[in-house]
Amino acid sequence: MQENELFVLFLSTVVLLFIVFYRKELKRLPAAGWLFSAYVAIWIGWCATTLEHLMAPTFFNMVEHIAYAANGLLLLLWCWFGIKNGRVGAHD
Amino acid sequence: MISLLDGIGAIASLGAVLLALTSWRQHLTTAEKWLMWAIGCATAVINSMSLSSWLGVGITGGDLVQEGLGDYLQILQPALWGMFFYAAVQAAQRKQLEKSRQQMRDLVENMPVILHAYDDKGRILAWNRHAEEVSGYSKEEVFSNSNILLRLFPDAEYRQQLIEECHNRGASYRHRIRPLLCKQRYERQIAWYNISEKFPISGWANWGIGLDMTDQLVAQKELEHMATHDELTGLANRALLRDRLSHSLSDAQRNQRRGALLLLDLDHFKMVNDSHGHPVGDQLLREVAERLRSCVKSTDTLARLGGDEFVILLERIGRPEEVALIAERILAALVGRPFDVFGNEIRVRTSIGITIFPDDDLNLDELMKNVDLALYAAKQGGRNGYHFYSRAMHNKIRWQHRVAEKLRNALESDSFTLQYQPQICLGDSSVAGVEALLRWSAFDEVPLSPSAFIPIAENMGLMPSLGKWVVKEASRQAAAWKNLRLPIAINLSTIQLYQPNLVESLHELMQEHNIDPQTIEFEITESAVMRNIDSAINTMRRLREKGFSISLDDFGTGYSSLSYLKRFPVGKLKIDQSFVKCIETDPVDAAIVRSVINLGHSLNMKVLAEGVETQGQLERLGNEGCDYIQGFYYAPPLTVESVEAYLQSGHVH
Numbered sequence: 001m002q003e004n005e006l007f008v009l010f011l012s013t014v015v016l017l018f019i020v021f022y023r024k025e026l027k028r029l030p031a032a033g034w035l036f037s038a039y040v041a042i043w044i045g046w047c048a049t050t051l052e053h054l055m056a057p058t059f060f061n062m063v064e065h066i067a068y069a070a071n072g073l074l075l076l077l078w079c080w081f082g083i084k085n086g087r088v089g090a091h092d
Numbered sequence: 093m094i095s096l097l098d099g100i101g102a103i104a105s106l107g108a109v110l111l112a113l114t115s116w117r118q119h120l121t122t123a124e125k126w127l128m129w130a131i132g133c134a135t136a137v138i139n140s141m142s143l144s145s146w147l148g149v150g151i152t153g154g155d156l157v158q159e160g161l162g163d164y165l166q167i168l169q170p171a172l173w174g175m176f177f178y179a180a181v182q183a184a185q186r187k188q189l190e191k192s193r194q195q196m197r198d199l200v201e202n203m204p205v206i207l208h209a210y211d212d213k214g215r216i217l218a219w220n221r222h223a224e225e226v227s228g229y230s231k232e233e234v235f236s237n238s239n240i241l242l243r244l245f246p247d248a249e250y251r252q253q254l255i256e257e258c259h260n261r262g263a264s265y266r267h268r269i270r271p272l273l274c275k276q277r278y279e280r281q282i283a284w285y286n287i288s289e290k291f292p293i294s295g296w297a298n299w300g301i302g303l304d305m306t307d308q309l310v311a312q313k314e315l316e317h318m319a320t321h322d323e324l325t326g327l328a329n330r331a332l333l334r335d336r337l338s339h340s341l342s343d344a345q346r347n348q349r350r351g352a353l354l355l356l357d358l359d360h361f362k363m364v365n366d367s368h369g370h371p372v373g374d375q376l377l378r379e380v381a382e383r384l385r386s387c388v389k390s391t392d393t394l395a396r397l398g399g400d401e402f403v404i405l406l407e408r409i410g411r412p413e414e415v416a417l418i419a420e421r422i423l424a425a426l427v428g429r430p431f432d433v434f435g436n437e438i439r440v441r442t443s444i445g446i447t448i449f450p451d452d453d454l455n456l457d458e459l460m461k462n463v464d465l466a467l468y469a470a471k472q473g474g475r476n477g478y479h480f481y482s483r484a485m486h487n488k489i490r491w492q493h494r495v496a497e498k499l500r501n502a503l504e505s506d507s508f509t510l511q512y513q514p515q516i517c518l519g520d521s522s523v524a525g526v527e528a529l530l531r532w533s534a535f536d537e538v539p540l541s542p543s544a545f546i547p548i549a550e551n552m553g554l555m556p557s558l559g560k561w562v563v564k565e566a567s568r569q570a571a572a573w574k575n576l577r578l579p580i581a582i583n584l585s586t587i588q589l590y591q592p593n594l595v596e597s598l599h600e601l602m603q604e605h606n607i608d609p610q611t612i613e614f615e616i617t618e619s620a621v622m623r624n625i626d627s628a629i630n631t632m633r634r635l636r637e638k639g640f641s642i643s644l645d646d647f648g649t650g651y652s653s654l655s656y657l658k659r660f661p662v663g664k665l666k667i668d669q670s671f672v673k674c675i676e677t678d679p680v681d682a683a684i685v686r687s688v689i690n691l692g693h694s695l696n697m698k699v700l701a702e703g704v705e706t707q708g709q710l711e712r713l714g715n716e717g718c719d720y721i722q723g724f725y726y727a728p729p730l731t732v733e734s735v736e737a738y739l740q741s742g743h744v745h
Contacts, residue, residue, distance in 0.1 A: 004163045004166060004167055007167060008167055008169070008170055011174065012170035014174065015174040018174065018177055018181075022181045025185060026177060026181060028184045029184075046170070065097040065098055065101075066097055068098065068101040068138070069098065069101035069104070070101075071105075072100060072104030072105040072108070072136070073100065073101070075131075075135065076105070076107045078108070079107075079111035080111060083111060
């Protein structure tokens with residue numbers, strides 16, 4: 001287990017809590033649901049990265065990469081739906 | 093598989109970055125955009141590195157990429173996400189705050205009150221849309237003009253206060269109604285609510301709101317005016333009069349000075365309404381009010397109590413003679429020239445009652461009552477004049493009211509009686525007849541003189557029934573004295589004389605009691621006959637036709653014309669006692685009596701002298717040839733029993 005991975009997990013969890021705490025304000029972002037999903041996906045990836053050193057390395061490694069890919073796709077979808085359904089005026 | 097996933101992730105991330113770069117300018121803040129690109133790039137790079145690692149192809153070569161840049165990027169990635177979300181939250185909060193501020197600005201700007209704020213030098217810093225609408229001054233005009241306070245607030249004292257409050261900031265709160273001078277040069281009354289304290293908005297030293305109260309104040313004044321003034325004439329009403337009279341009374345008492353209260357009403361105003369209609373009556377009242385205004389000073393109170401009653405309150409007078417002059421001025425103004433109301437020429441007469449205060453009474457209600465009594469006295473005095481209140485008048489009128497109250501029940505309670513005063517034939521001293529005289533014991537055993545209560549009964553409209561009772565009672569007594577064949581003289585009142593069915597009803601009454609009409613003589617006063625001579629002569633003739641005798645009472649007091657006298661079908665003249673009283677001492681009275689006796693004899697009438705009380709009067713009347721005597725010299729009015737005893741005592745009938 002690498003220290004930087006633990007640090008990333010810790011930092012990303014703090015950010016996740018921040019998102020939960022300020023979800024009301026963040027919902028004002030266009031297509032916020034896709035963005036939150038993208039972050040959750042990458043957070044799962046970071047969790048998997050850490051867990052693969054403890055148990056089922058192949059499985060968690062697979063989960064990690066699936067999560068990264070999902071993160072990329074969800075980011076793309078966020079941008080796409082944000083453009084399409086973006087709430088003009090929410091952030092201008 | 094993993095390579096595929098990493099490839100998808102890398103491509104998707106790059107796609108996201110590309111989309112964000114091209115299309116998201118309007119949705120994200122600059123910071124968010126940069127962070128978004130950083131996140132996308134970092135994700136793409138990590139995925140790419142992971143992919144290259146799996147594929148065994150170094151992008152930048154060696155461990156540096158795998159262990160150095162990769163580690164940094166991994167740590168940087170959640171940090172970037174965190175920074176992105178933090179920036180998003182900040183932006184959201186900033187936007188929310190800005191939105192709230194804008195809403196507050198809109199609210200303040202569109203509030204239906206004047207919002208105004210000043211700096212510590214008294215310059216205006218805030219001036220909302222309502223303030224612009226009310227004042228006519230735009231924001232630019234207000235903010236740019238250093239002397240704007242001078243233009244806006246005509247009240248110099250208020251201006252000064254405002255500037256001082258701006259200088260001396262504290263938590264003082266002020267509420268006052270002061271005028272605002274509008275750009276169009278008219279004033280509006282504004283309720284200013286100002287507070288002078290440090291306010292969160294930079295530079296505000298004094299601020300507040302202003303409510304335009306002009307319409308409310310006008311409405312309030314109108315309501316007050318309506319509550320205190322007469323709608324028809326615009327004069328003060330009873331409530332305002334009472335208020336001013338109360339103050340005036342207190343002031344007069346405190347400062348030892350005098351005032352006067354005048355109550356006047358138009359004589360027979362009801363006839364104007366009845367004959368011309370209420371619109372004419374109302375207009376007449378308005379014009380009367382106008383003329384009254386011209387008779388008094390602007391400081392005096394002129395009020396209308398209702399109907400045709402007006403009151404004038406003179407708060408400061410010197411002597412009562414001044415009030416008399418004003419009363420005469422009023423009479424001249426109202427009576428002197430006719431009113432032209434909608435083309436109708438109307439002449440009015442008015443009576444005025446006057447009371448002086450605090451001479452007469454200090455109590456407000458008493459004062460009103462007194463002036464009412466004075467008016468009553470003025471009306472009794474013949475109308476179209478004025479009368480001052482006095483204590484004696486007060487007592488007299490109170491006594492009259494007591495008599496009037498008793499009179500209402502007197503007929504039912506059978507408290508009237510008739511007494512009979514003998515009429516003596518001067519030739520042989522025999523009793524030629526008796527005169528039935530009404531007596532009323534109202535308050536004690538002493539009967540009241542008819543002259544005391546007959547005018548009151550006339551005013552109360554009781555004379556027809558009272559006269560009827562007298563005739564009926566005298567007829568009943570005549571029937572009782574039928575065997576004596578004693579003529580009874582009965583007084584007919586003016587009202588009875590002009591009753592259309594008088595003759596028939598009297599005839600029926602005689603038949604009912606089986607009385608010979610020749611034993612009944614009706615005494616009719618000269619003044620009653622003179623009211624409508626033709627009708628009176630007709631009635632007298634018909635009475636004569638029925639066999640009744642008629643005498644003319646109080647002869648010499650009614651201004652009758654001698655030309656009419658020859659037409660009167662009367663058999664007897666009764667000389668009024670006022671001429672008899674001084675016949676011994678006053679040559680004029682003696683001459684009048686002599687003339688009347690001669691006149692009566694010339695017209696084939698008998699002559700009776702009333703009120704004979706002395707031997708001297710008797711002798712003078714005998715010398716002049718008078719036929720009959722009536723008076724205390726022979727007998728006072730007697731009860732039935734006394735008359736019978738009088739006759740039995742030797743007086744020849």
